Amino acid sequence: MEPVSRIRAGAVPFARANIDTDQILPARYLARPRDDNHGEYLFRDVRLAPDGSEVEDFPLNRPHWREARIVLGGANFACGSSRENAVWALYDHGIRAVIAPSFGDIFANNSVKNGMLAIVLPADAVAELMAEAEAEPGAEISVDLPAQTVTSAGGTVWQFDIDPFAKRSLLEGLDELAFTLTHADDIAAFERRIGRGNS
Amino acid sequence: MIEADANEPRTMFDKIWDAHRVLEREDGQTLLYVDRHLVHDGSAPAFEMLRKRGISPRAPERTFATPDHYVSTDPTERAAMTNEENRGMVEALERNAAASGFRLFGLKDGNQGIVHVVGPETGISQPGMLIVCGDSHTSTHGALGALAFGIGATEVAHVLGSQTLWQRRPLTMRITVDGELGYGVTAKDVILAIIARIGTAGATGHVMEYAGSAIRGLSMEGRLTLCNMSIEAGGRAGMVAPDETTYAYIAGRDFAPKGADWDTELARWRRLPSDPAALFDREVTLDGGAIAPMVTWGNSPEDALPIDGSIPNPDDEPDAARRAIMADNFAYMGLTADTPLESIAVNRVFIGSCTNGRIEDLRAAAAIAQGRRVAEGVTAWVVPGSAPVKRQAEAEGLDRIFIEAGFDWREAGCSMCLGTNGEIAAPGERVASTSNRNFRGRQGPGARTHLMGPAMAAAAAIEGRLTDVRRLMKDA
Numbered sequence A: 001m002e003p004v005s006r007i008r009a010g011a012v013p014f015a016r017a018n019i020d021t022d023q024i025l026p027a028r029y030l031a032r033p034r035d036d037n038h039g040e041y042l043f044r045d046v047r048l049a050p051d052g053s054e055v056e057d058f059p060l061n062r063p064h065w066r067e068a069r070i071v072l073g074g075a076n077f078a079c080g081s082s083r084e085n086a087v088w089a090l091y092d093h094g095i096r097a098v099i100a101p102s103f104g105d106i107f108a109n110n111s112v113k114n115g116m117l118a119i120v121l122p123a124d125a126v127a128e129l130m131a132e133a134e135a136e137p138g139a140e141i142s143v144d145l146p147a148q149t150v151t152s153a154g155g156t157v158w159q160f161d162i163d164p165f166a167k168r169s170l171l172e173g174l175d176e177l178a179f180t181l182t183h184a185d186d187i188a189a190f191e192r193r194i195g196r197g198n199s
Numbered sequence B: 001m002i003e004a005d006a007n008e009p010r011t012m013f014d015k016i017w018d019a020h021r022v023l024e025r026e027d028g029q030t031l032l033y034v035d036r037h038l039v040h041d042g043s044a045p046a047f048e049m050l051r052k053r054g055i056s057p058r059a060p061e062r063t064f065a066t067p068d069h070y071v072s073t074d075p076t077e078r079a080a081m082t083n084e085e086n087r088g089m090v091e092a093l094e095r096n097a098a099a100s101g102f103r104l105f106g107l108k109d110g111n112q113g114i115v116h117v118v119g120p121e122t123g124i125s126q127p128g129m130l131i132v133c134g135d136s137h138t139s140t141h142g143a144l145g146a147l148a149f150g151i152g153a154t155e156v157a158h159v160l161g162s163q164t165l166w167q168r169r170p171l172t173m174r175i176t177v178d179g180e181l182g183y184g185v186t187a188k189d190v191i192l193a194i195i196a197r198i199g200t201a202g203a204t205g206h207v208m209e210y211a212g213s214a215i216r217g218l219s220m221e222g223r224l225t226l227c228n229m230s231i232e233a234g235g236r237a238g239m240v241a242p243d244e245t246t247y248a249y250i251a252g253r254d255f256a257p258k259g260a261d262w263d264t265e266l267a268r269w270r271r272l273p274s275d276p277a278a279l280f281d282r283e284v285t286l287d288g289g290a291i292a293p294m295v296t297w298g299n300s301p302e303d304a305l306p307i308d309g310s311i312p313n314p315d316d317e318p319d320a321a322r323r324a325i326m327a328d329n330f331a332y333m334g335l336t337a338d339t340p341l342e343s344i345a346v347n348r349v350f351i352g353s354c355t356n357g358r359i360e361d362l363r364a365a366a367a368i369a370q371g372r373r374v375a376e377g378v379t380a381w382v383v384p385g386s387a388p389v390k391r392q393a394e395a396e397g398l399d400r401i402f403i404e405a406g407f408d409w410r411e412a413g414c415s416m417c418l419g420t421n422g423e424i425a426a427p428g429e430r431v432a433s434t435s436n437r438n439f440r441g442r443q444g445p446g447a448r449t450h451l452m453g454p455a456m457a458a459a460a461a462i463e464g465r466l467t468d469v470r471r472l473m474k475d476a
């Protein structure tokens, strides 16, 4: 996993609440191998018309937001299916941070495992960021993971919380499984205690 | 390892969590040991991640698998498997099972089915266990008094490689439903009413425990339906305390403990329910007697209403953002304000899925279908949740009832719940569905989904429109 630390980029707003992972990555692309560019499937059925042409007013198709690397999401962003492919689609498109008032739990977990920040800010902060993004599309905002801050284009700074373990994983690009296996003795001891094979 | 104060009252969740802690970090992360890891035919990327790293699965004896998402439920197509993508996914699972040595209930196995039907039905899922699967509806297994939740592909690889998972302790939420459920009201209606009340993000970050006399009165199958849709309320997991209903359900199943082991386990299971004085972070109560048969109208499971109601009117919605979403949903769903729900015509009916594909669900649907005919122009499918459900239904003659009524009787799998196997509705088609998600495009691009219970779906098939099943029950 690629480490991530500071991001300065345009932010594309998806204001609607409860955007589900079925929207972000439609089910018919779930069988694609990870090394496929999942960015092509991102929001496929709302970004493109059935004939493959771009839906003009879809945020990702608007000229200023094509290069956005930050997503501003509505409440309960990426709820629903556990498909990690939804994270891959955002990541492969170039997104490195999603900022929303709340997330689907599994999506937020999956994000961290792939080097993409899922940042929770209060609803009014996200609304302000969205309003700024609409007023000046493409204006850059900053995410500073070490300092745990988001700074709007206008200079307003918000602090965000992040799990310390997740922060470290993201900063170091930590391989979680390798890290866990350094505790193999503890796991083995636990297995001896409960009796391996049954529970 | 931090030991809990033995005198502190604990919730069932606390007890299961505490029993699975391998180690705890100072930053609040806990390494939990996984008792049961369930795998399906969409799990290939996780095996690929592990293979690339040269790590082999740590505890294949705790891993169980079955193909469900990519299997055709058409008997002829299933035998031929002409679809390359579907075949590829099923064969990848077979290869991974052979290489890793875990138990696979393959396409021809008598126990094949939807992973969340198979776990409880085989006795693999048991009270007190920590159960994970790379699928959000893993919450289903909590109905047995287990802590069960869905994980992503990287986490699946982590569990395969270490049999553990890092977690931060979630919050707890108790949903108490007291009273007696009304005539024609099922577990599906209860969970839709709960989600309508608390919203699809209502339980985010929480493990939900369902309690109260209306929940105690549910059969095991009803509890599985209930816990299944915990994720639609945003819940990390959902659970029901084990009781005599649970033990009677598990006893004698293939993988259930037997003999002296049964007695030992049963004694352990009896200690699982939340202590009377245990505190939950949040409490929600509902009056079970006030719940009516429910149906959804929009593109979120929280858009659920009693069947005798009408499509809401945006003019009554004070919040502008919500009004905009409603207008959008109307456009997608082809609906207009104030339309009585019962006047909405359907094109297709899907009875099945891990929510409502169990034998009791099929019995309830068959009771409505018996002696009647599917309405002209409606395509209605019954897709058993597993091969054993299918056999049982056939032994009871339910298949004959469905076929004579004009339903399509199919093989076990996820089918139209998600359509990854190609079984989808056409754009604009309206589907009465017993599955769990009415998201846009869930049942195919442009497909319009209304969620409901199995008897309600059967009633919709017979009448050709959304229907209050209670009327058909009265003259049944």
Ligand code: SF4
Pocket: B068, B069, B114, B115, B116, B135, B137, B353, B354, B355, B413, B414, B417, B418, B435, B436
């Ligand atoms: S039946 Fe539907 S919800 Fe259940 S596992 Fe299959 S696709 Fe997922």
